[in-house]
Amino acid sequence: MTYRRDEQAFFNDVYKAAFPVLFRVVLRIVGDQESAEELCHDAFIRLYQHSTTLPDIDQARYWVLRVGKNLAFNLSKRRGRERKALERVFHEPGRSSRSADRDTLEDETLATVRSAVDRLPKTLRDVIVLKEYGEMPYAEIAQVLAISEGNVKVRVHRARERLASLLEGIDVQFRE
Amino acid sequence: MFSSVNKEVMRRQLLSAYLDGETTTAEAQQVQSLLSHNPELQSFHGQVMQFQRAVQRSLLSDSDVDAAQERVRLQVNRTMRVRPLELAWWQRSLSVPVPFVSVAAAVVLLLAAVVAFQMVPAAEQAAVAAAPDSPRGLPSFALSDRPVNVQVTVDPSQTEELLRWLNAQSEAHQVTVQLPEQARFQFQGEPVMIRPDRSHPQEFEIVPLEDIGE
Known part of the structure; x- marks a missing residue:
């Protein structure tokens, strides 16, 4: 009467299916590869911690895309605020x-x-x-x-x- | 006037869906026919195509994405080794023979009945014993009797201030620092202990754990 799925195998399948799209989307939002890789890492770790609540691969893929996209927009927004603050301090608008x-x-x-x-x-x-x-x-x-x-x-x-x-x-x- | 503007918007919307391959065969034929004689639609089509070309130029190649996928996979695996998934007991898989389940259920029900039968007089006795002049609960315990664990979340910029304050209290026996959940903190560097510097009491020193015994 074993009904629990293999979470590691499930995670691997979602990772394989979701990574290319997530990485391209996140890279577009944050603009640099290092940050994009770090955010993808964070998104997949969150997926790993929540995977038991996600019923199938498709739902898990949508979930991790949503989380990754939001993480990227948050980082981008924070960087924008920091850049504006620097511009105000040094009076050097982007040229x-x-x-x-x-x-x-x-x-x-x-x-x-x-x-x-x-x-x-x-x-x-x-x-x-x-x-x-x-x-x-x-x-x-x-x-x-x-x-x-x-x-x-x-x-x-x-x-x-x-x-x-x-x-x-x-x-x-x-x-x- | 309004309907002609609206019609133009609908045509552009149909063109947009057509470019994404999201139209039916009939809609696709309609767009192709419109494109052949509608200059405004042709212009919009040109602008969208230019934008898409720019996007394609900025995309990484598949091999670059594959390389990133492998790098991140290694990092994710390292993190998962550090923080393995811990399922709650009710989420863990269970493999039990069916006859055993029925016997176990019967035993549990029997025990529950026995416990419930004994609880009724015990609860009545407890109600009688609880008089207002016999203080119970937290106030009756002194903090010095029991170790107290407190978890505090502070901004990294205020960590030093918090450590100094704790040091001034001379009460903290152990401080555990949980670093932010980011990849770079999980596999770089060795575990360290932060403690007051013996030669400069106002300062802190960071000592690798492996040097503590020396």
Whole structure:
């Protein structure tokens, strides 16, 4: 009459299924690989501690994505506050350097796109990050954010409308 | 006017879903047809494609993600060794033969009945014995009689202040510091003890545990 599942095997399956998406999403939010790895580690440790409450792999995957995403946004928000405080102290607002070098232009374009995503309201930023960086289908985004699929569809569209207007006039060109 | 604007929004929304592969076959055909002759929709399509190209440029390669996955897996395994999952007793797996369960249940019921039968007179006696002039409970114990364990959470910047205060009280026998739950604290460095510096009483010294016996 043994009915308890093997928690270690369950954890390994969830880790394998969730890590690539979680890592890409978290990396997009925090911007550096070291922090992204640390946050993924923290999210999976929390999953390990809560895994007995999660009925199946899908629910566990949505759970860890939600936790990881929230950890990343919290860190990003804290860093933003710290950066603003430093700028106030030293009167050095962030400058964008100009260079004719093509790689630099490409980096600047990516930074512009990144900054445009950061300027979206949280409800729109959540869906567009999970969609574009996590490459998740609407049904799964709906599960992670606990909203309806229709709502995801509307928010993805609104996010793209906003991004289009924020990036209007900026030539997003890349070397092929 | 309103309906034409609304229609345009709906078309863009349909295009957005189409780009994500979230439309039916009929909707996909509708979008393809609209794209061929609607300049505004074409422009929106171009902007979304540009954004997606920028996103693709910024994504890590699969091999980089695989390498990160392996690094984090090793760290997670180390942490799990330090803090193994402890299931509550009622969450642990149980393997018991069915006949044994029925016998055990009968014994438990019998014991419960016996205990309940004896508890009734005991409770009556206790009610009589509890007079207002016989103080019981916490006030009757002196703190010096029993060791008291207190758990305090402090901001890292205030740790030193707390340690100094504890030192000034001369009452703390043991201080355990639980580091934040972050990867870097769990497998770097060796266990240490923090104690007042013998030569400079106002200062603290950090001594590796393996040096304590020397």
